[in-house]
Amino acid sequence: MTIKTTGIVLKVxxxxxxxxxxxxxxxxxxxxxxxxxxxxxxxxxxxxxxPFLYATWQIEERNQGPGLLIHATPICFFYRVMEDLTIQAFSFLLRDILLKTKPSPLLLETFLEYLKAVQDQRNSVFAYGCFVLKEILCAEGIQPFVDGCTLCHRKDALETLSIKEGGFLCHYCNQNGIKMNKSDMRKVYLLFKASSKNIDVLIENCHFEIKDCIFWADWYERFEQTHLAGLKFLKTVVDL
Structure with a gap:
């Protein structure tokens, strides 16, 4: 049987x-x-x-193993991914994580919007990148708890984000005493409360950098108990 499907080419x-x-x-x-x-x-x-081509494939299905590609129609090639080493390294890191994640219409939509931001050379590229990572963390059930203190659930006196505890901590539960900048805490909260329909509000109110993307990739690596070679490479590129 021959089928048609449309999506983003991740790997060849x-x-x-x-x-x-x-x-x-x-x-x-x-x-x-x-x-x-x-x-x-x-x-x-x-x-x-x-890689990073939005296309339609016509596939001849097989009883065993992968199907046979018999026709491919390119729709949009996001070639600017390859023009900047940092964005290239981060895009391939996202690719590697997506290959490990159960797909959904929302993941396809958010990754496509990220690639469009790269292609259009928008200043919000890393905001879209963080949004893709946020959707992945939520899909995997490893997102941080941001609706209060993750230990006592009080909603006041919040002062840090704990990787160890998996969410916000209040003044009374923050035993190491290290505080997080209030604007950074607000950025975390808005990121995990944002949806694809109001991402423009997130972009207007928060500035995201590659270090934010690295932070959430680190979060994924820790809570999924996996190793991402692409994350190590990205950190090397950023430190150049």
Whole structure:
């Protein structure tokens, strides 16, 4: 049976001598396909199998293993991802995390909006990047508790965000006494209360930098108990 699906190409790798394997993020799954002859310069499928390409694939399903890609229609190629090393490293980090996360229409939408922000060279690129990470953390159930103190649940005297405890702490529960800047706490709160419908309000009220993206990627790595090679590389790039 032949099916059509639309999404964002996340990954492409060589397979055997002339073929390749490719993965696409769609609304409800990560689709993997075999792409015959993609390593040849004359391949007609190569243009539809580039990382960070929004495209439609026509796939011949197989009983076992990945389907066979028989036609690819590019919709939008977000080539500016490759023009800045920091954004490139962060985008591939997001890619690696998305490959580990259960897809949803919201994840596809937010990642697409991030790529559009990159392509349009908006100042809000890292705000959209943090928003993608926020949706991933929520999807995995590892988002910080921001509706009060994570230990006693009081809503006043909040003064820090604890990675160890997984959320805000009040003055009485903050045993190490290290306080967080109020504006940074407000940024965390607004980020995790934001939705795709009011992200403009978040962008208007908060300024996000790559260090914010790294913080939430660190959070993901800690609570998922995984290792992200791309995160280590991103930190190296930022420190250059």
């Amino acid at each position: 790798q060589d397979y055997k001598e002339k073929d390749g394997l490719a993965w696409m993020l769609t609304q409800d799954q990560i689709v993997s396909v075999r792409v015959r002859g993609i390593q040849k310069e004359s391949s007609k499928l190569r243009s539809g199998c580039q």
